[in-house]
Amino acid sequence: MNNKNNKDNNLSNKSSLIKVALLGFGTIGSGVYTLLENQSKLISERLYSATGRNISLEIAKVLVLPDEYPEQLPQEIRVTDYDQILNDDSIEIVVELMGGLEPATKFMNQAMERGKHVVTANKYAIFTAQGALEEKADLTDVHLRYEAAVAGAIPILRSITEGLIGDEVEEVVGILNGSTNYILTEVKKGKSLEQALEEARQNGYLEADPSADLEGYDAMHKLGILGYLITGNYPAEREIERAGITGISPQDIEQAKQNGQAIKLVARATKTETGKFTYSVRPEALAEDHPLFHTEGVLNTIQIKCKYAQELAFTGYGAGSLETATAVTGDIVSIARDLHIC
Amino acid sequence: MNNKNNKDNNLSNKSSLIKVALLGFGTIGSGVYTLLENQSKLISERLYSATGRNISLEIAKVLVLPDEYPEQLPQEIRVTDYDQILNDDSIEIVVELMGGLEPATKFMNQAMERGKHVVTANKYAIFTAQGALEEKADLTDVHLRYEAAVAGAIPILRSITEGLIGDEVEEVVGILNGSTNYILTEVKKGKSLEQALEEARQNGYLEADPSADLEGYDAMHKLGILGYLITGNYPAEREIERAGITGISPQDIEQAKQNGQAIKLVARATKTETGKFTYSVRPEALAEDHPLFHTEGVLNTIQIKCKYAQELAFTGYGAGSLETATAVTGDIVSIARDLHIC
Numbered sequence: 020m021n022n023k024n025n026k027d028n029n030l031s032n033k034s035s036l037i038k039v040a041l042l043g044f045g046t047i048g049s050g051v052y053t054l055l056e057n058q059s060k061l062i063s064e065r066l067y068s069a070t071g072r073n074i075s076l077e078i079a080k081v082l083v084l085p086d087e088y089p090e091q092l093p094q095e096i097r098v099t100d101y102d103q104i105l106n107d108d109s110i111e112i113v114v115e116l117m118g119g120l121e122p123a124t125k126f127m128n129q130a131m132e133r134g135k136h137v138v139t140a141n142k143y144a145i146f147t148a149q150g151a152l153e154e155k156a157d158l159t160d161v162h163l164r165y166e167a168a169v170a171g172a173i174p175i176l177r178s179i180t181e182g183l184i185g186d187e188v189e190e191v192v193g194i195l196n197g198s199t200n201y202i203l204t205e206v207k208k209g210k211s212l213e214q215a216l217e218e219a220r221q222n223g224y225l226e227a228d229p230s231a232d233l234e235g236y237d238a239m240h241k242l243g244i245l246g247y248l249i250t251g252n253y254p255a256e257r258e259i260e261r262a263g264i265t266g267i268s269p270q271d272i273e274q275a276k277q278n279g280q281a282i283k284l285v286a287r288a289t290k291t292e293t294g295k296f297t298y299s300v301r302p303e304a305l306a307e308d309h310p311l312f313h314t315e316g317v318l319n320t321i322q323i324k325c326k327y328a329q330e331l332a333f334t335g336y337g338a339g340s341l342e343t344a345t346a347v348t349g350d351i352v353s354i355a356r357d358l359h360i361c
Numbered sequence: 362m363n364n365k366n367n368k369d370n371n372l373s374n375k376s377s378l379i380k381v382a383l384l385g386f387g388t389i390g391s392g393v394y395t396l397l398e399n400q401s402k403l404i405s406e407r408l409y410s411a412t413g414r415n416i417s418l419e420i421a422k423v424l425v426l427p428d429e430y431p432e433q434l435p436q437e438i439r440v441t442d443y444d445q446i447l448n449d450d451s452i453e454i455v456v457e458l459m460g461g462l463e464p465a466t467k468f469m470n471q472a473m474e475r476g477k478h479v480v481t482a483n484k485y486a487i488f489t490a491q492g493a494l495e496e497k498a499d500l501t502d503v504h505l506r507y508e509a510a511v512a513g514a515i516p517i518l519r520s521i522t523e524g525l526i527g528d529e530v531e532e533v534v535g536i537l538n539g540s541t542n543y544i545l546t547e548v549k550k551g552k553s554l555e556q557a558l559e560e561a562r563q564n565g566y567l568e569a570d571p572s573a574d575l576e577g578y579d580a581m582h583k584l585g586i587l588g589y590l591i592t593g594n595y596p597a598e599r600e601i602e603r604a605g606i607t608g609i610s611p612q613d614i615e616q617a618k619q620n621g622q623a624i625k626l627v628a629r630a631t632k633t634e635t636g637k638f639t640y641s642v643r644p645e646a647l648a649e650d651h652p653l654f655h656t657e658g659v660l661n662t663i664q665i666k667c668k669y670a671q672e673l674a675f676t677g678y679g680a681g682s683l684e685t686a687t688a689v690t691g692d693i694v695s696i697a698r699d700l701h702i703c
């Protein structure tokens with residue numbers, strides 16, 4: 020909120036031009052590219068106000084597959100060989116937006132081993148590594164940030180790790196998967212499950228293989244990451260009870276509607292008497308006065324119950340190119356800020 | 362989210378014990394005292410994980426009036442003369458929780474002039490200074506943070522200045538005053554305005570002089586601060602249209618109820634075609650599908666419309682001792698983190 024006009028004591032060697040490499044140019048990657056291009060002036064102004072320094076961000080390279088995006092990217096930044104990024108010491112931040120376990124995980128580890136900071140939206144890779152990526156960041160003394168991995172545009176990780184740093188989260192209840200929430204919303208409106216599924220696919224809300232969404236794996240990965248931030252440890256996959264929406268019948272949804280309820284795919288992390296947390300992702304029928312009842316379509320809502328702050332709720336777009344790109348950009352800029360704040 | 366095991370290049374002179382002074386021991390001050398005492402171990406653990414350093418926070422002094430709290434505070438930290446804090450170079454952070462314009466504003470300026478970082482929850486002083494306090498923080502090269510000044514426990518300032526740093530906020534619509542929202546909620550339930558007012562006073566939701574709440578001044582101060590974070594400039598008081606809830610009749614509320622609406626005291630900052638923002642605090646009748654419709658009692662809700670992230674909404678307790686104390690504590694800890702992150 021205020022400039023920090025620090026002396027250049029240990030910073031004379033730091034360039035105020037920070038070069039960034041994007042891995043992947045799909046939905047989120049192209050969004051981050053657009054955002055950093057369109058907002059570069061504003062971002063530099065805000066970084067100046069936060070650090071008292073002139074800092075600019077530049078997308079130096081974008082990694083794509085040989086046959087991908089021959090036209091959309093300037094030839095001088097389009098690369099198809101990751102070594103061209105790894106071996107470029109001028110690149111300080113690598114932004115992994117390919118998704119999937121591999122080569123994403125390997126690429127993130129390699130970047131950190133080269134002393135590059137990493138930003139990612141890859142909830143699958145972060146959860147599956149079960150803390151190994153954060154550990155690698157510690158050992159290599161770099162920043163690893165993944166705000167966009169959970170609930171898209173909602174700054175939920177930042178709110179837990181910074182805003183509530185003096186508090187204790189005792190329960191998290193969330194709608195963390197936009198595509199299944201869209202499907203349940205449309206079926207509640209009267210569409211058939213097949214129809215809603217097809218629409219979700221046409222709108223790009225579903226993967227080619229939709230099971231990650233429909234079977235609750237995507238929500239499970241996000242819940243696991245929230246569990247890590249709250250407890251300091253990742254729950255193992257076997258510790259998270261998981262059921263998707265494929266077992267729900269239109270009758271179930273109609274019945275709930277009759278009772279004034281709505282069926283949502285709810286992710287829960289709950290502290291028990293013993294202090295241990297239990298985790299579940301499963302369809303729940305919610306009453307109208309529940310904070311998640313009114314969350315429709317691709318929106319996400321996360322309710323947090325704390326020891327001191329009591330209840331907080333956050334709603335926003337959990338998916339989408341530019342929506343998710345804002346969270347990725349927030350991480351990139353916050354790293355630039357931390358590199359220059361003192 | 363990961364350790365930063367930085368070398369001790371320019372930090373060998375920095376103590377890992379950070380001494381804090383509280384100005385005031387009222388509702389919020391006693392809450393911050395409790396939170397820092399109860400959570401000190403957890404906070405140190407989290408600061409270690411964020412910085413790789415052993416950092417502990419200590420409340421070294423609490424400024425009170427001569428006749429205040431003779432019992433509740435240990436004699437060695439209870440002081441009645443501000444100079445004992447100003448002249449103590451070991452105190453790095455001053456937390457202003459007295460409220461009111463003066464001497465709060467003078468005390469914050471004096472602390473910054475002595476190179477002490479400042480945290481406050483004082484929306485009245487921050488707004489009235491119209492940027493002079495942020496400017497003083499720049500000139501004296503200290504941190505000034507006031508997350509708790511707007512919407513209590515909701516990490517809204519952090520979300521705008523950090524999470525959405527790459528985005529552009531185009532509208533803010535909020536219920537920013539819990540006491541008037543409590544009153545409107547109780548009247549909607551059927552109580553008389555006088556009855557609801559009396560209950561609000563008994564529950565400690567209203568100041569001795571309730572006009573700051575009832576006439577919309579408190580919400581106006583908070584809206585002005587949000588305007589500054591969004592635009593970089595504070596709107597002058599004359600630029601903010603303001604009407605409180607005292608002009609609302611039970612009939613208005615009943616009429617709205619008949620129409621399926623709820624009357625709320627709504628604070629708005631809206632970007633116009635010209636790019637300039639217009640500001641208003643006034644009662645509005647909201648339809649049931651409005652994000653603020655379901656915000657009842659002392660809760661606050663802030664809806665943010667952005668260029669890229671689209672719509673976000675945050676709900677939480679806008680008042681209360683420990684609720685607000687979490688936001689103050691978050692600011693104190695984030696300063697400790699920034700002092701040691703590199």
